[in-house]
Amino acid sequence: MSINDNSDILSVGTLVNIRHSGYGKSKIVEYRGPLGPHGAHIYRVRVRRKPTPAYIEVREDQLEVITPRKTR
Amino acid sequence: MSSASLQRWQSVSMIRLAHIEAQCIATTTLAPPNPELAEENLRAFVLLLSSHFQGFCRELYTECTQVFAISLSAAMQPTIQAQFSAELKVNGLNPTAENIRKDFERFAFQINFDADPKNAPRITQLGHLNKWRKSIAHHSVTPPAGIPALTFANVQGWKSSCDGLAIWLNSIMFTELSRILGAPPC
Numbered sequence: 001m002s003i004n005d006n007s008d009i010l011s012v013g014t015l016v017n018i019r020h021s022g023y024g025k026s027k028i029v030e031y032r033g034p035l036g037p038h039g040a041h042i043y044r045v046r047v048r049r050k051p052t053p054a055y056i057e058v059r060e061d062q063l064e065v066i067t068p069r070k071t072r
Numbered sequence: 073m074s075s076a077s078l079q080r081w082q083s084v085s086m087i088r089l090a091h092i093e094a095q096c097i098a099t100t101t102l103a104p105p106n107p108e109l110a111e112e113n114l115r116a117f118v119l120l121l122s123s124h125f126q127g128f129c130r131e132l133y134t135e136c137t138q139v140f141a142i143s144l145s146a147a148m149q150p151t152i153q154a155q156f157s158a159e160l161k162v163n164g165l166n167p168t169a170e171n172i173r174k175d176f177e178r179f180a181f182q183i184n185f186d187a188d189p190k191n192a193p194r195i196t197q198l199g200h201l202n203k204w205r206k207s208i209a210h211h212s213v214t215p216p217a218g219i220p221a222l223t224f225a226n227v228q229g230w231k232s233s234c235d236g237l238a239i240w241l242n243s244i245m246f247t248e249l250s251r252i253l254g255a256p257p258c
Contacts, residue, residue, distance in 0.1 A: 021150035035076055035135045037142050037257075042134055047154075056154045057134055059142070 008060075009041060015066040016045060018058055023047040025066060032057060073256065077131035078242040081235075085124040089231060092117050096224055115208045117227050122205040125198075125234045126167040129241070133162060133175055136245050139257040140179070166202045169195045172241070181248050188240055194233040201230040 010016070014028045030044035041060040048054040074082075096117055099110040137156040141149045156178060161171035173183045185191040203216040220226050249257040 018150055020147045021154075023150070032134055033076075033080075033131065035131055036138045039076070040138070042138060044157075054154075054158070056150065056157045057137065058150065058153055059138060062149065 010043060010060070010063070010065065016043075016063040017066060018045065018047070018056065019062050019064060021047075021056075023056075026056075028063075029055070036060075073246050075132060075135050075242050075246070077128055077135050078238060080131065081124070081128040081238050085128060086235065089117075089121060089124060092120055093228065093231070096227075100224070114222060114224060114227060118201065118204050118208055118222070118230075121227065121231055121234060122166065122201055125201075125238070126162060128238050129162045129167050129172055129175075130160075132238075132241060132245060133160070136176075136179065136249060136257075139249055140252065143253055166205060167198070168202050169198060176241070176245065179245075179248055179252065181251075183244065190236060191240060194236050194240075197230045197233040198237065200226070201234070 009031055010028055012028055012030065015025055016028060017023070018026060026045045026047045028043050029046045032042040032044055034040065035042045036059045042057055043060065043063065044055055044057050045063070046053055046055055092113070096110070096113045099106060099113045102109070133156075137153065141152050141156070144152060161175050165171050169185060173185075176183055185195055200219045203219055204222055206212075207216045215222065246257065
């Protein structure tokens with residue numbers, strides 16, 4: 001799929017928190033496209049790996065990117 | 073009203089499938105003939121057609137879910153989104169009429185394919201497409217029993233049926249979301 005403006009698209013593998021949810025650190029596993037209202041970017045996020053994976057699809061504005069802690 | 077998913081189906085998927093269709097035609101007119109290549113192209117056409125239609129169903133479902141979710145408070149949205157995402161059939165299974173029904177009926181209504189008389193042959197052809205898709209993907213030696221042979225004309229018919237179902241499903245979901253939300257979805 002062609003994406004006209006992919007400068008603001010989060011990469012697969014990005015660690016995120018989902019606002020207003022009880023999920024801990026989660027990982028983006030798929031960019032679903034501009035399928036949200038008014039073309040909002042939608043991401044498929046894995047919220048649990050074990051015992052079985054669990055996923056959720058959310059809008060970009062619901063995500064907070066977890067910035068890697070700087071190491072010396 | 074066309075969803076983003078339907079627009080993508082029509083402007084991307086159908087165009088790409090038309091390229092594959094042209095390729096199938098081209099390989100049948102090769103000189104000297106190459107029937108093995110023609111058959112492989114036809115098989116690829118089936119797989120890609122099923123793939124694109126499954127992609128449309130996934131995207132339409134996601135789009136409907138997000139329209140529904142954003143109508144709720146921010147605190148409730150992840151809960152609803154998690155429910156809509158759980159155990160989704162079209163994510164990993166073939167886009168059969170039954171799997172489409174099971175997923176989209178999560179919006180608390182009954183999908184009645186028979187409401188449109190044109191859907192009966194479309195559903196039949198979707199079934200043929202999915203059976204051939206499974207046979208091809210699993211490299212079955214014997215063709216699936218009881219369904220039409222794998223011919224270019226038949227695959228073209230399946231493509232047309234998928235297109236008709238895509239337009240119909242888009243229309244149905246637009247109507248249902250309008251009913252649920254009390255206004256046409258944005």
